[in-house]
Amino acid sequence: MTSATQPVSHMANPGWFSRAEAWLDNRGKPAWIAAMVLGFIFFWPVGLALLAYMIWSKRMFSTSCRKSMKSAGFGAMKSSGNAAFDAYKAETLRRLQDEQENFEAFLARLREAKDKAEFDQFMEERAAKSQSDSQ
Numbered sequence: 090m091t092s093a094t095q096p097v098s099h100m101a102n103p104g105w106f107s108r109a110e111a112w113l114d115n116r117g118k119p120a121w122i123a124a125m126v127l128g129f130i131f132f133w134p135v136g137l138a139l140l141a142y143m144i145w146s147k148r149m150f151s152t153s154c155r156k157s158m159k160s161a162g163f164g165a166m167k168s169s170g171n172a173a174f175d176a177y178k179a180e181t182l183r184r185l186q187d188e189q190e191n192f193e194a195f196l197a198r199l200r201e202a203k204d205k206a207e208f209d210q211f212m213e214e215r216a217a218k219s220q221s222d223s224q
Contacts, residue, residue: 113120121143129136168175 113124121139125136125139125143127136128139169178
């Protein structure tokens with residue numbers, strides 16, 4: 090057996106730690122947190138070691154919702170294998186994106202109108218106050 094085949098055979102049969110890490114990774118951050126809490130409950134150095142490992146490996150802070158959704162198979166542009174459905178999905182996503190942009194533009198106009206109305210009211214109150222002070 091050559092040295093090149095040793096890492097392959099080692100990777101084919103990972104140790105208990107690698108299997109446990111993969112099992113927790115498949116279940117996400119809540120599983121890591123639950124394991125850490127149980128570690129603190131049963132034997133506090135284990136919980137502390139898990140916390141240190143989670144921080145050191147950036148498991149505690151690096152996973153975002155978008156990344157988890159993509160890894161779970163919720164990718165919006167993933168092909169289904171059916172060309173007609175993929176075309177329908179692409180058109181629907183494009184339409185929804187347009188509706189979202191239009192709605193965001195509407196909200197921006199609404200905020201601008203509200204700001205202008207509040208500013209106009211402030212200016213009117215200020216003008217009325219200055220007129221009453223000058224009389």
